[in-house]
Amino acid sequence: MTIRTVAETGSTNADMRLLAREGAEEGLWLRAERQTAGKGRLGRPWVSEPGNLYASTLVRLRPADPPAATLALVAAVALQRAVSVFLPDAARLKWPNDLLIGDAKLSGILLERCEDAVVVGIGVNLAHHPDLPDRATTSLAAAGAVVTAEAFLDVLAEAFGRWLTVWRGQWLAAVRDAWLAAAHPVGTALSVRLPDGGTRDGLFDGLDADGALILRLASGERHVIHAADVSVLKD
Numbered sequence: 001m002t003i004r005t006v007a008e009t010g011s012t013n014a015d016m017r018l019l020a021r022e023g024a025e026e027g028l029w030l031r032a033e034r035q036t037a038g039k040g041r042l043g044r045p046w047v048s049e050p051g052n053l054y055a056s057t058l059v060r061l062r063p064a065d066p067p068a069a070t071l072a073l074v075a076a077v078a079l080q081r082a083v084s085v086f087l088p089d090a091a092r093l094k095w096p097n098d099l100l101i102g103d104a105k106l107s108g109i110l111l112e113r114c115e116d117a118v119v120v121g122i123g124v125n126l127a128h129h130p131d132l133p134d135r136a137t138t139s140l141a142a143a144g145a146v147v148t149a150e151a152f153l154d155v156l157a158e159a160f161g162r163w164l165t166v167w168r169g170q171w172l173a174a175v176r177d178a179w180l181a182a183a184h185p186v187g188t189a190l191s192v193r194l195p196d197g198g199t200r201d202g203l204f205d206g207l208d209a210d211g212a213l214i215l216r217l218a219s220g221e222r223h224v225i226h227a228a229d230v231s232v233l234k235d
Contacts, residue, residue: 001157003029005150010037012056013112013121020058020114029157031055031149051127052139053149057160059118066172068111068118070211072097073179074167075109075120078160080182083107083124085155087145093183095204095213095230103232104129104138120160126152176207189233190215192225201233 009015009032016030032055035048048054061068076097083091083099083106091099097109107124125139126147140147167175188204192215200223205216213225 001027001029001161003031003153003157005031005033008032008034008036011035011121012054013110013119016056016058016119016121017112017114020117020119024058026058026060026117027161029055029057029153031153033149048123049128051149053122053124053126053152053156055123055149055153055156056119056121057157059120059164061116061118062168064170065168066170067210068113070167070172070175071118071120071164072109072111073172073175073211074163075111075122075160077175077178077182078156078163079107079109079122079124081159081163082152082156083140086147086152087140087143090143091182093179094232095183095207096211096228099124100232101138101143102136103234104136106138106140122156124152124156172211173209176209176211179211180207184232191231191233193229193231194225195227 012030012032012035034050035054059071076093079099080091080093090101091106094100098105099107110121112119125137126149127139127141129137129139129142163175184204186204186206190202190204192200200215202215202217205214205222208214208224215223215225217223
């Protein structure tokens with residue numbers, strides 16, 4: 001494992017894609033103290049002021065690896081475990097890979113394919129969080145845990161490496177089970193916005209074998225959802 005740190009860049013994911021094409025080895029992490037062009041899922045901008053974590057790593061895919069998309073589960077489990085070191089039993093996962101404290105978003109994960117590799121970008125609100133009009137956000141500092149980006153990344157990189165080994169050992173089921181154990185419980189009410197703009201409301205009914213969301217409708221019908229924007233509905 002190697003960690004590189006730069007004072008500022010546009011996007012650690014963009015930089016890591018370039019490094020991947022230049023032959024960078026798996027296990028490299030790139031952290032920026034500040035990003036000027038960061039982005040989250042669905043192209044959303046990611047506010048990237050100093051004090052939080054902005055980092056990316058690289059996974060070189062091997063022929064016997066599980067499906068590349070399931071690396072999202074690896075990243076999410078590793079991130080939840082890292083947060084738990086500093087704030088035990090506080091953070092819960094929301095499909096596909098958001099980490100929440102209460103109903104407020106703490107972090108984001110973005111996977112991007114680059115030829116034979118996957119770039120995994122992770123942003124965590126450590127010292128501060130943006131005020132967004134469409135969703136609640138929070139930070140570790142707001143929850144009472146003070147940690148530097150350097151210290152957090154040391155823990156995260158170790159956790160990611162450990163869970164990558166589990167995933168690569170053909171134990172995808174173990175990663176899936178760990179994700180479920182760290183997520184909102186089965187039966188949680190969800191609202192799902194699909195890529196075509198449609199919405200469906202239902203109850204969380206677990207994940208399928210490849211990590212897709214299973215949504216149980218009021219009719220009892222179960223839908224397997226591979227891509228969507230998910231919100232937890234309040235009682």
